Amino acid sequence: MRISTLLYTLKQGLKNVIRNKVFSLASMATIAACIFLFGLFYCVVANFRYMVKEAEAGVSVTVFFDEGISDEQIEEIGNLIKKRVEVDKVNYISADEAWNEFKEEYLGEYADGFENDNPLKDSASYEIYLKDVSMQSALVTYLESVDGIRQVNKSEFTADALSSLNSLVGYISGGVILILLAVALFLISNTVALGISVRKEEIGIMKLIGATDFIVRSPFIIEGMVIGLIGSAIPLLGIYLGYDKLINYIVEKFNILSTILKFLSVDIVFETLLPVGLIMGIGIGFVGSFWTVRRHLKV
Amino acid sequence: MNTLVQIENICKVYNPGENEVRALDHVSLQIDKGEFVAIIGQSGSGKSTLMNMLGCLDVPSSGSYLLNGEDVSFLTDDELSDIRNKEIGFIFQGFNLIANLTAFENVELPLIYRGVGKRERKELALESLDMVGLSNRIGHKPSQMSGGQQQRVAIARAIAAKPPVILADQPTGNLDSGSSKEIIKILKRLHKTGRSVILITHDNEIAAQAKRVIRIVDGKIIEDYINDKFMEE
Ligand SMILES: Nc1ncnc2c1ncn2[C@@H]1O[C@H](COP(=O)(O)OP(=O)(O)OP(=O)(O)O)[C@@H](O)[C@H]1O
Ligand SMILES: [Mg+2]
Numbered sequence: 217m218r219i220s221t222l223l224y225t226l227k228q229g230l231k232n233v234i235r236n237k238v239f240s241l242a243s244m245a246t247i248a249a250c251i252f253l254f255g256l257f258y259c260v261v262a263n264f265r266y267m268v269k270e271a272e273a274g275v276s277v278t279v280f281f282d283e284g285i286s287d288e289q290i291e292e293i294g295n296l297i298k299k300r301v302e303v304d305k306v307n308y309i310s311a312d313e314a315w316n317e318f319k320e321e322y323l324g325e326y327a328d329g330f331e332n333d334n335p336l337k338d339s340a341s342y343e344i345y346l347k348d349v350s351m352q353s354a355l356v357t358y359l360e361s362v363d364g365i366r367q368v369n370k371s372e373f374t375a376d377a378l379s380s381l382n383s384l385v386g387y388i389s390g391g392v393i394l395i396l397l398a399v400a401l402f403l404i405s406n407t408v409a410l411g412i413s414v415r416k417e418e419i420g421i422m423k424l425i426g427a428t429d430f431i432v433r434s435p436f437i438i439e440g441m442v443i444g445l446i447g448s449a450i451p452l453l454g455i456y457l458g459y460d461k462l463i464n465y466i467v468e469k470f471n472i473l474s475t476i477l478k479f480l481s482v483d484i485v486f487e488t489l490l491p492v493g494l495i496m497g498i499g500i501g502f503v504g505s506f507w508t509v510r511r512h513l514k515v
Numbered sequence: 516m517n518t519l520v521q522i523e524n525i526c527k528v529y530n531p532g533e534n535e536v537r538a539l540d541h542v543s544l545q546i547d548k549g550e551f552v553a554i555i556g557q558s559g560s561g562k563s564t565l566m567n568m569l570g571c572l573d574v575p576s577s578g579s580y581l582l583n584g585e586d587v588s589f590l591t592d593d594e595l596s597d598i599r600n601k602e603i604g605f606i607f608q609g610f611n612l613i614a615n616l617t618a619f620e621n622v623e624l625p626l627i628y629r630g631v632g633k634r635e636r637k638e639l640a641l642e643s644l645d646m647v648g649l650s651n652r653i654g655h656k657p658s659q660m661s662g663g664q665q666q667r668v669a670i671a672r673a674i675a676a677k678p679p680v681i682l683a684d685q686p687t688g689n690l691d692s693g694s695s696k697e698i699i700k701i702l703k704r705l706h707k708t709g710r711s712v713i714l715i716t717h718d719n720e721i722a723a724q725a726k727r728v729i730r731i732v733d734g735k736i737i738e739d740y741i742n743d744k745f746m747e748e
Contacts, residue, residue, distance in 0.1 A: 218630030220627065220630055220631065220632050220633060220636075221627065221628070221630045224627045418613050418614075421611045421612075421613055422613075422624070422628075423596065424572065424599070424605055424607075424611060425599065425600065425605060425624060425625045425628070425672065425673075426596050426597065426598075426599040426600025426601070426603075426625055426628050426629075427596060427600075427624075427628045428593045428596045428597065428628070429592060429593055429596070430593075431628055
C-alpha cells in the first residue's frame with residue numbers, strides 16, 4: 217500500500233463525513249452523549265473509590281486486654297493478630313502512651329495533679345489497621361474469641377454502605393452506557409449504509425477501473441472512525457474544562473463534609489479517562505462501520 | 516510470448532437450471548498483442564458477456580482463460596482488480612464517469628488506485644486529456660459536457676495509466692456519427708502507439724474500421740476474418 221493511496225483513502229473518508237452531514241452529526245451526537253455519560257460516571261466512581269480509600273486509611277480496630285495480663289501474653293496476642301490476613305499494620309500503645317496522649321488532648325495544663333498516678337494503667341492496646349474495611353467484621357469476630365482480650369472497639373465507618381452505593385452507581389451507569397452504545401452503533405451503521413447506497417454506482421465504477429476492496433471499503437471505515445473520534449473528543453474536552461468548576465461547586469455547597477470529600481485532580485482522572493474515552497469512541501465508529509461495510513459491500 | 520488472450524472453450528451460463536441463458540457457448544479465441552479487433556454481433560448475442568470475461572470483470576462457467584499466459588481463474592478478487600488497473604483500460608457505452616468529479620479527477624482515479632504520486636499523476640492525467648483533445652475542459656464535471664466529450668474523458672481515464680490493452684464496449688453507442696468518428700480516430704491512434712485494442716460494436720460500419728473482425732451470434736463465434744481495407748489513421 218503506497219502512501220499516496222493511503223492519503224487518498226483518508227481524504228475520501230473525511231469527505232464522506234462532510235457529505236453525509238445530517239447523519240454524521242446525529243451519530244456524533246449520540247457518541248458524544250455516550251462518552252459524556254461514561255466520563256461523568258467514571259469521574260464519580262473514581263472519586264468515590266478515592267474517598268473510600270482515603271477514609272479507610274484512617275480506620276482501625278482497637279483491642280484492650282484483660283486486667284493483670286502479663287507482657288508476654290500481650291506479645292503473644294500481638295503475634296496472633298499480625299498473622300491474620302486482614303491485618304495491614306499493628307501498633308502497640310502502652311498504658312503510659314495512652315495516658316500521655318489523653319493528658320495532652322483533654323487536660324492540658326491541669327494534668328500536673330495526676331503526675332505519678334496513671335488512671336489508665338489497664339489501657340494498653342493494639343491499634344490494628346486493616347487492608348480493606350470490608351474485612352472488619354471477620355476480624356472483630358475472631359478477636360472477640362481470643363483469650364486475654366477484654367474489649368474490641370471497632371470503627372463505625374460505614375464503608376459497606378459506601379461500597380454498595382458505589383457499585384450501584386457502577387451498574388446503573390453501565391446499563392445506560394450499554395444502551396447508548398447500541399444506539400450509537402445503530403446510527404453509525406445507518407450513516408455508513410446510507411453513504412454506501414448513495415454511492416453504489418460510483419463504487420461500481422471504481423471497481424471497474426481497478427479499485428481494490430481496500431480502496432473501496434476503507435473510506436467508509438475511516439468515516440466511522442472520524443465520527444467516533446470527534447464524537448468522543450468533544451465531551452471529553454467539555455468534562456476536562458468543567459471538572460474543576462464542578463468540584464469547587466460541590467466543595468462549597470457541602471463544606472460540612474469537607475473532611476470526607478476529597479477529590480482527584482483532573483489530570484489524574486484524565487490519565488485513564490482520556491485514552492479509554494477516545495478508544496471507546498473510535499472503537500464504536502470502527503466496529504459500526506466495519507460491520508456495515510462487510511454487510512453492504514460484498515464486492 | 517506474443518499472445519495476449521488465449522480463450523479455450525469458454526461457456527457462460529446465467530441462471531443455471533430453469534430459465535437458463537447460455538450467453539457464451541464454447542467460445543475459443545486467440546488475440547495477439549498489438550491487434551486491433553472488432554467483436555460484432557446483435558443485441559443479446561453475448562458481446563458484453565465476452566468483454567466481461569476478457570476484462571476479468573466476471574469468470575466463465577467453464578473453459579479456461581489465459582491473459583498474458585496467466586490463468587486468471589485462480590486469481591483472487593484483489594488480484595483481478597490489480598490486473599484491471601494495470602493491464603486494461605475500459606471504455607463503456609455509458610461512459611461510467613463519476614458524476615461529482617471533474618474531468619481531471621475522473622482521469623486521475625485509476626492512477627490513484629495504482630499509488631502514483633501526485634505530481635506524476637497530474638502529468639499523466641493532463642497528457643491523456645490532451646491526447647483526446649480536452650485540455651480546455653479539465654475542470655468540467657460530466658454534466659457540463661456533451662456525450663462525445665464525456666466519452667473522450669472516459670478514454671482519457673482508460674489510457675492515463677498507459678495500459679497495454681484497451682477494451683471498449685460499444686463506445687460510440689450513445690453518440691452521433693460525428694462524435695463516433697472522433698472516438699474511432701482516437702482508438703486507431705492508440706493502436707498505432709502499440710496498444711492492443713478490442714472494440715465491441717453492433718455497427719458494421721464501425722467494425723469495418725478494425726483490422727480483424729469477429730462476428731458473434733447467440734454466444735457462438737461464427738466468423739473471424741482479417742479486414743483487407745484496414746487503414747491506419
Ligand atoms: N446478469 C445476467 N443475468 C442473466 N442473463 C444475462 C445477464 N447478463 C446478460 N444476460 C443475458 O446474456 C445474453 C447476452 O447478453 P450480453 O449483455 O452479453 O449481450 P450484448 O451482446 O452485449 O447485447 P447489447 O448489444 O444489447 O449490449 C443476453 O441474452 C442477456 O439477456
Ligand atoms: Mg452489451
